[in-house]
Amino acid sequence: MKKRLGKQIIKNTIIYTLYIYLLEIIVKINTENSLIDWSSLRIFLSSLIIGLLLGLIMSLFKNRTYKIIGTILTFGLSLYTWIEINLYNYMGFFMGIGNAEQGTKIVDYIKDYIQAAQAISLLVIVPFILYEVYIWFLDGFLKRRKLEKTSLFVFKRNTIGKKSFDLVATFIILAGLGVLYYASLDAKFMQNKYQTIKNTSLIKMSDNSNLSVSTLGLYPYAISDLIVTGFNIEEDEVSFIAENGNNQKEEPVTDYTRIIDDSAWKRLIENEKDSTNNKLNNYFISRNITDKNDYTGMFEGKNLIVVLMESVNMIAINEEEFPTLYKMYNEGISFRNNYTPRNNCSTGNNEMTVMTSLFTINNTCTANKYKNNVYPEAIFNIFNNAGYTTSSYHDYAEHYYSRRTIHPNMGSMKYMNVVDLKMKWSSIYEEWPSDVDFIEKATPNFIDQEHFMVFLTSVTTHQPYTVSSEFGDKNLKEFKEYNYSKPVKRYMSKMKELDKALELLLQKLEAAGKLDDTVIALFCDHYPYGLSTSQINEVLDYNVKVDKEVDRTPMVIYHHGTEPMQIEKYTSIIDLLPTLLNMFNLDYDPRLYLGTDIMSDNHGRTVFADGSWQDEVGYYSATSGKFKAKEGMTPYTSEELIKINTEINLRQKMSALAIKNNYFKYLGNGIKKYQAIIEEENNSLIAKEETLESGETE
Numbered sequence: 001m002k003k004r005l006g007k008q009i010i011k012n013t014i015i016y017t018l019y020i021y022l023l024e025i026i027v028k029i030n031t032e033n034s035l036i037d038w039s040s041l042r043i044f045l046s047s048l049i050i051g052l053l054l055g056l057i058m059s060l061f062k063n064r065t066y067k068i069i070g071t072i073l074t075f076g077l078s079l080y081t082w083i084e085i086n087l088y089n090y091m092g093f094f095m096g097i098g099n100a101e102q103g104t105k106i107v108d109y110i111k112d113y114i115q116a117a118q119a120i121s122l123l124v125i126v127p128f129i130l131y132e133v134y135i136w137f138l139d140g141f142l143k144r145r146k147l148e149k150t151s152l153f154v155f156k157r158n159t160i161g162k163k164s165f166d167l168v169a170t171f172i173i174l175a176g177l178g179v180l181y182y183a184s185l186d187a188k189f190m191q192n193k194y195q196t197i198k199n200t201s202l203i204k205m206s207d208n209s210n211l212s213v214s215t216l217g218l219y220p221y222a223i224s225d226l227i228v229t230g231f232n233i234e235e236d237e238v239s240f241i242a243e244n245g246n247n248q249k250e251e252p253v254t255d256y257t258r259i260i261d262d263s264a265w266k267r268l269i270e271n272e273k274d275s276t277n278n279k280l281n282n283y284f285i286s287r288n289i290t291d292k293n294d295y296t297g298m299f300e301g302k303n304l305i306v307v308l309m310e311s312v313n314m315i316a317i318n319e320e321e322f323p324t325l326y327k328m329y330n331e332g333i334s335f336r337n338n339y340t341p342r343n344n345c346s347t348g349n350n351e352m353t354v355m356t357s358l359f360t361i362n363n364t365c366t367a368n369k370y371k372n373n374v375y376p377e378a379i380f381n382i383f384n385n386a387g388y389t390t391s392s393y394h395d396y397a398e399h400y401y402s403r404r405t406i407h408p409n410m411g412s413m414k415y416m417n418v419v420d421l422k423m424k425w426s427s428i429y430e431e432w433p434s435d436v437d438f439i440e441k442a443t444p445n446f447i448d449q450e451h452f453m454v455f456l457t458s459v460t461t462h463q464p465y466t467v468s469s470e471f472g473d474k475n476l477k478e479f480k481e482y483n484y485s486k487p488v489k490r491y492m493s494k495m496k497e498l499d500k501a502l503e504l505l506l507q508k509l510e511a512a513g514k515l516d517d518t519v520i521a522l523f524c525d526h527y528p529y530g531l532s533t534s535q536i537n538e539v540l541d542y543n544v545k546v547d548k549e550v551d552r553t554p555m556v557i558y559h560h561g562t563e564p565m566q567i568e569k570y571t572s573i574i575d576l577l578p579t580l581l582n583m584f585n586l587d588y589d590p591r592l593y594l595g596t597d598i599m600s601d602n603h604g605r606t607v608f609a610d611g612s613w614q615d616e617v618g619y620y621s622a623t624s625g626k627f628k629a630k631e632g633m634t635p636y637t638s639e640e641l642i643k644i645n646t647e648i649n650l651r652q653k654m655s656a657l658a659i660k661n662n663y664f665k666y667l668g669n670g671i672k673k674y675q676a677i678i679e680e681e682n683n684s685l686i687a688k689e690e691t692l693e694s695g696e697t698e
Helices: 005-030 038-058 063-091 097-103 107-115 119-144 163-186 209-216 218-230 263-271 275-285 323-331 346-356 379-385 403-410 435-445 470-474 486-511 573-583 638-660 663-697
Strands: 303-309 333-339 389-394 452-457 518-524 556-558 565-572 618-621 626-629
Touching (some): 005 119, 005 218, 038 063, 063 218, 097 218, 209 218, 263 663, 275 638, 303 486, 323 518, 346 379, 346 452, 435 452, 435 486, 486 518, 556 573, 565 573, 638 663
Parallel strands (some): 303 452, 303 518, 333 565
Antiparallel strands (some): 333 556, 618 626
C-alpha cells in the first residue's frame, strides 16, 4: 500500500468534519439559533468525531470507489439536512424514528412540502458542490500538476507506516474526543442555566427534538434517536417533585373547596411495588386540587358539542367573510391569547390532548402508537359517568389516525367516519369532503337524544391550497377583490364551507329546540400548514414569524344567551377540557389533567411542545434559552425562570411517562379495586357494630 493509511484518514477527517459542521451551521441559520454560544463548540466536537469515523471508513476504499461512495454519502447528508430544516419550518419539529411511520402516510404532502421550503434551506447545496468540485476535479488536478506539496492536505510521511498503528491511533483519538465531548455535556458553564434537562440526559433521550438539535446538533440528535428508539432505551431522569406542594394544605374549607376522597388511591400506593407506578402515583396525588369558582356549574345539565376545526387560525375571525364563526367568537366565551402548539402529527395528537388534557410525546405520533391505552378521565368517560350519551364523528376515513380504536378507548359510545355516514368523498388528496354535508349527515345521530356529548372533527379546510380543488375553487370569486396570493384565497374559499357548516349546526339545534340547551366548544388542530408564514402575514396584522405566533388560534365556548366574555389569559388547547368539566360541574379530579381550568385563579401560560412558553410577561424560547419580556413588563428573575421551566418540564415528562405506561387505566382499575375493598371493610365494620349493639340491647 503506497499511500499511508494515516495520511488518508487525516485528509478525510478534515473533509468530512468540515462538511458535517457546515451543515450544522446551516441548520442553526435556518432555525434562528445563535451561532456564537457553547453549543457551537460542542457541535464542532461532535462533527469532528463523526468526521473521524467517516474518514476512517472512507480511507478503506480505492480512488474511484471512494469518489462514488463519497458522492452518495455527502448527497444523502445534504438531502437529510434539507428535509429536517424544512420539516422544522413546516411542522415545528425535527423528524425522528418515532414519527417516521407517520411520514409514510403523508406522501401526498410532498408537493406542498417542497413548495413551502424556504430558499435559505438551499444552502445545504453549497457544501455538496464544494465537495464534488474537490474530489472529482481539484484533487486530481493538484496531483497531475505535482502541486500536492502546496495542497492544504499535505502531512509528514508516516515513518512507521503500519496499518495497525494507524487504526489504533485513530481509535485512541476517538476515545479522547469522546471523553472531551462528554465533558462538554457535563460542564456547567456549557449548559444554559434555564435548561432543566441536563445535557448528559438529553443525549440519552430524543423526545424533545427541537431542544436536542439546538443543544447537541442535528447529527448527534439523529444518532441518539436511532440508538434510543432502536434499543428502546428509557432515560429515567424524572425524579418526583411535588409540583405545587402537597395538596393536604391547612386551609379553611369553603363553598368553593373541591373535596376528593383519596382513601382508595392511598391504599393503592401502600400496596404498589412497581417504582414507575408509584412515581406517577406520588406525582399526581400531590398536585393541587383546583378549587371551584364562580363559573362552576354554569352549564350544568346542558348538552355539549366539541368541534375540531381543521387548519384554522386567526384568518378565520372575519365578520364579512366568515360571519358564523365571527359571531360565535364574539358572542361566546373567547380566549384571545390562545395557541395550538405544533407537534408530531398535530391533528391526531391535538385531538388527543383536548380529549385527555395531556401533553403528547413530542417524537411520536402518540395517538396512534398508544391507541390501545384507556383513559377513564377522558372527556367521553366523564360525561358517560354523568348519564350522557356520547358519540364522535369525522368526515374522512381512517387513513391517518386510528380513531375507530382511539375514540372508544376514550369512552365514545359510538364513532362514525365518512364511510359510516354515507357521505360523498374521494381518496384523492386534493379533494376533501364537505363539512356542510358532514353536519347534515352527523346531526341526526345525536340531536334527538336527551343528554348528548358529541365530538366533531372537520376536514374541508385541509391543505393543499396550491392546486385546484372543489372547495378551494368553489368560493374563489368572492375573494377576487382581495390582494392576496392564490393559495390564501383557496384557503379562505375552503373556510367558507366550514363557516356554513357551523351555521347549519346552529340552525339544526334551533329547529330541534336544543340551541338553548347546548354548549358548543370550538378549537383548532393547527394553523393552515399549506400556507407559508409570509402568506399568512398577507392577511394578519401581526408578525406570525416570531415567538411561535403562527400557532395563535381561536378557541371559544359558545352558548346562545350567555353573556359574551373575552378572556385575555394565555391559554392553549390543553386547558379546554378541565375548563369544560368545571363549567358542567361534573365529577372529576383536576389533578389528572395537565391543563388548567381557565376560569380559575391559576396563572395563564401557554406551553409549547419543545418546552417554550408564553404568558402576559413575555416569551421564553427553550431552544435558545432566552426570555423576551413584553413591552412595559418586568422580566422574570433567573430563579423564577428556573422554577417555571422545572414545573413545565416535570409536567411534560410525567405526562409522557403516564402515556407510555398506560397509567390511567392502571389507576382507574386500582382505585375501583380498593374502593370495593374499603366499602367491604366499612360494611363489615358496620355489621359488627350492629351486632354488638343488638347484643347489648338484649
